[in-house]
Every structure is written in structure tokens, then in C-alpha cells.
Amino acid sequence: MNSAEPPRLTARIERWPVAGAFTIARGAKTHVDVVVAEIADGELIGRGEATAIYYHGETAESVLDAVEAMVGPIAGGAGRDEVQTLMPRGAARNAVDAALWDLDCKRIGQPAWQIAGLAEPTPLLTAYTISLGEPDRMEADARAAATQHPLLKLKLAGEGDVARVAAVRRGAPEARLIVDANEAWTDRDIVAEAQALVPYGVELVEQPVKAGQDHLLDGIVSPIPLCADESCQDRADLARCVGRYAAINIKLDKAGGLTEALALAAAASDAKLEIMVGCMLSTSLGIAPSFLAAQGVRWVDLDGPLLLAEDRVPGFAFSGGTMSPPINGLWGEG
Numbered sequence: 001m002n003s004a005e006p007p008r009l010t011a012r013i014e015r016w017p018v019a020g021a022f023t024i025a026r027g028a029k030t031h032v033d034v035v036v037a038e039i040a041d042g043e044l045i046g047r048g049e050a051t052a053i054y055y056h057g058e059t060a061e062s063v064l065d066a067v068e069a070m071v072g073p074i075a076g077g078a079g080r081d082e083v084q085t086l087m088p089r090g091a092a093r094n095a096v097d098a099a100l101w102d103l104d105c106k107r108i109g110q111p112a113w114q115i116a117g118l119a120e121p122t123p124l125l126t127a128y129t130i131s132l133g134e135p136d137r138m139e140a141d142a143r144a145a146a147t148q149h150p151l152l153k154l155k156l157a158g159e160g161d162v163a164r165v166a167a168v169r170r171g172a173p174e175a176r177l178i179v180d181a182n183e184a185w186t187d188r189d190i191v192a193e194a195q196a197l198v199p200y201g202v203e204l205v206e207q208p209v210k211a212g213q214d215h216l217l218d219g220i221v222s223p224i225p226l227c228a229d230e231s232c233q234d235r236a237d238l239a240r241c242v243g244r245y246a247a248i249n250i251k252l253d254k255a256g257g258l259t260e261a262l263a264l265a266a267a268a269s270d271a272k273l274e275i276m277v278g279c280m281l282s283t284s285l286g287i288a289p290s291f292l293a294a295q296g297v298r299w300v301d302l303d304g305p306l307l308l309a310e311d312r313v314p315g316f317a318f319s320g321g322t323m324s325p326p327i328n329g330l331w332g333e334g
Contacts, residue, residue, distance in 0.1 A: 006075040007103075011037045011067040011095065013060045016283060017309040032281035032308070033060035037067050037095035039074060044106045047331065048098025048289075050091035051253050051280035051304075055230060058091055066092030080104070080259050089234045089256035097257025098289050098331070105332045112332030113292055116262060123324040124294055127153040127178060127301040135160070135167035146172035149321040153177075153301055158184035162196045169200045178299060180206040183230065186213060194224045204276070204299060206249060207231065217244040227276055227299075235264050238271060247274035249301075250293060258289040265293060279304040284315035288331035291316070291323070 017031045032051060039046045052058035066087065070078070073086055080100045087093040101112050113121055128149035130141050142152055152175045154168055165179065177200065185193050185208040194205055204225050209216045211230035220226075225246035232241050232248040234255045241248055248268050255261045261277075268275055277294035278301040279287050287302045294300045305311040306318055314326035 005042070007077070008040045009037065009067070009071045009074040009096070009099075010040070011035055011064055013064055016281075018281065018307055019309045029281065034282055034286060035060055035063045035067060035091065035095050036285070037099040039096075039099045039103050041103060041107065044103060046099040046101070046103025046106060047285060048095045048100075048102060048257075049282060049286035050095035050098070051282050051286060052091050053253055053280070056090065063090075063092045063095070066090075067095050070096055080257075084256075084259060087256065089254065089260065091253040093256035093260075094252045094258075097259050098252075101258055101289060102331050112258070112289070113295075116258075116292065118292060118295065121292055121295050121325070123322045124291065124300045124302070125151060125321050126303050126318075126323050127151045127299065128303050128306060128321065129153045129155065129301070130168060131155055132157055132164075135163045138164050139167035139171035141171075142168040142175070143171035146175045148319075149175070151176045151178070151299075151321060153303075154179045156181050156184060158188060161193065165197050165200045165202060177202045178204040178206070178301075180229070181208045183207055183210040186210045186216065190217065190220050190226075191222060194222045194226075198223050204247065206276075214240055214244050220244075222246075225274065227274075229278070234260050235267050238264070238267055238273075241273065242271050245273065247276055247298070249276040249278045250297075251278045251280065252290050252293065253280050258293060261290075261293045265297070274298045276301060278302070281307060283308065283312035284330060285312050287316065288325070291325065292332070 013033050015033050034049050034051050037048045052060050052063045105112050128145050132155040156179050190208050204227050206227045207229040214231050227247040228241045228245040229249040250261050252261050275297040276299035277297050282304040284305045314330050316323045
């Protein structure tokens with residue numbers, strides 16, 4: 001400890017406007033409310049940011065309440081290992097876990113990647129999301145985005161998806177494409193839907209069916225790899241994904257932080273599953289620990305800050321679809 005005083009946890013909600021609107025099958029968002037947790041130990045402060053998982057019923061207010069419920073345990077010296085058992089998976093644990101990682105880095109004087117036993121991180125190519133819309137709109141958005149982003153992720157909705165993907169391919173003939181069905185193919189012929197996208201070079205389909213109805217994929221041989229998103233939160237969900245999905249999407253707000261995300265990534269690799277690391281709408285502070293988890297994975301989708309009207313300073317630098325942390329540090333610096 002750096003002080004005779006116990007560590008002090010505080011948290012707050014911050015609202016960040018979206019650039020235009022971010023639209024998926026479940027609706028549109030014009031802003032995102034994030035929860036920032038700070039743990040102070042003397043003059044040292046560790047920070048973490050999390051975004052509520054709305055499809056779990058989380059709100060920024062409920063996440064804030066869950067974080068603030070940890071004031072006592074943190075004051076009593078609870079660290080990352082204890083937090084894994086004291087808090088359930090979800091955004092609140094992510095905020096606290098990230099703040100503890102950041103604080104440990106400052107106490108020890110080492111960056112998070114060294115403490116975690118990882119290789120030094122390098123810049124990553126991230127996908128850029130094309131919001132759900134009419135084909136003409138998605139084509140125009142893809143044409144504009146492809147000048148800077150060679151990997152595009154398309155939001156789909158079931159009916160009319162082939163027309164949407166065809167339009168995006170017209171707008172971005174050279175881009176790599178991945179698509180997110182957002183559970184909208186639940187009552188559709190999965191193989192037929194995927195087969196129809198093969199001519200457009202789609203290389204991954206996220207979450208074709210509703211979480212909890214993954215049995216619908218039993219015996220399915222998809223011509224495009226299927227990726228579990230809502231169906232895979234943490235290691236407890238991994239067994240039901242094996243044999244049904246070719247990949248999983250790890251998001252720290254789902255998993256409950258970098259600590260669980262690293263363990264989930266290792267378990268998924270052991271199970272021969274490919275890995276995607278994604279994010280919710282968030283600032284660069286929110287995706288900083290995800291950047292470490294995304295090193296070496298096949299697909300990276302950490303464009304949360306790019307979808308905001310403005311980002312936190314300092315923030316990640318994005319150039320040509322590649323993201324790099326700021327030279328003067330952001331999170332997890334020694």
C-alpha cells in the first residue's frame with residue numbers, strides 16, 4: 001500500500017454522444033452511458049470503464065450500484081482474484097477489474113501486459129461497423145468507410161440480409177466482410193442464409209440464433225464459420241459452443257473483465273475455437289484492456305470509440321483501420 005488509508009473506490013456515469021446513430025436489429029442509439037470506476041491508493045488511481053449489457057437487463061444505473069456495492073471489499077483489500085468470486089460476470093465487474101489492473105500497474109511500476117505474462121502489444125487491425133439500414137444507405141456507408149477501413153462488420157436483421165450484403169460489396173469491393181446477425185436467423189434456414197452470402201466473400205457470421213437456442217445449430221455444417229456472441233459470456237458457456245460454433249466473440253463487459261477474458265481465451269484456444277475480441281460502444285478507456293486480450297486473435301472489433309462523436313483524451317489512434325495506443329499512455333501503464 002502507498003498510504004495508511006485503505007483503498008477508496010468511487011464510480012460515476014458518463015454520457016458520450018454517438019456520431020449520428022448506431023443501429024442494430026434491436027434499435028438505434030444516439031448516445032452511450034458508460035460507468036467509470038476509480039480506485040485510489042494514496043496518490044495512485046486506477047481507472048476502468050464499462051458499458052451495460054442491455055440484453056441482460058443491465059443499465060448504467062444498475063452497473064453503478066453494483067460497482068458501489070464493492071466499496072467495502074475494496075477498502076478491505078480485495079484484489080482481482082477476490083473480485084472474481086465476489087461479483088458476477090458483467091459490466092460492473094469489468095469496471096472494477098480494469099481499475100484494479102490499472103492500479104496494480106501503477107503500484108508495481110509495470111504495464112499490464114508484463115504483469116499478465118503477455119507479449120508486448122502491437123497495433124491491431126480492427127473492424128469498422130456499418131449500421132443496419134436499407135441497402136442503399138449501407139452501400140453508401142460502406143463506400144465511405146472502405147477508404148480507411150479494410151475490414152467491415154455489417155449489422156443484419158434477417159429479412160433482406162442478402163440485399164444488404166450485396167449492396168455493401170458494391171460499395172466496398174475490396175474490403176473484408178464479417179456480419180452480425182444479432183440472433184435474427186433463429187427461424188431461418190441457417191445453411192441457406194450463409195450459403196447466399198458466400199459469393200460476397202463474407203468470412204464470419206456472428207450469433208445467427210437466439211442465445212439459449214444454440215441447439216438449433218446441432219448438425220449444421222455452415223459454409224461460413226459461425227461465431228457465438230450472446231451465447232458465450234464466459235468460460236461457463238464454452239461447453240455449449242463447442243461443436244456448434246467455429247469461434248467465440250469475447251467482450252470484457254460480458255466476461256466481467258480482463259482477468260476472465262484472458263482465461264476464456266486460453267480455454268477457447270484449447271477447445272480449438274477461433275477467437276474474436278469485440279466491444280460495446282465505449283471510449284478508449286473502455287477498450288484499453290480489450291486491446292491486450294485481442295493480441296494474436298483472428299478477428300478484432302474494437303471500433304467503439306470510432307462510433308462516438310468524440311473520444312476520451314488520450315485515446316487510441318486509428319489510421320487505415322489500425323489502432324495503436326497513445327504514446328503518452330492510457331491504461332495499464334507502469
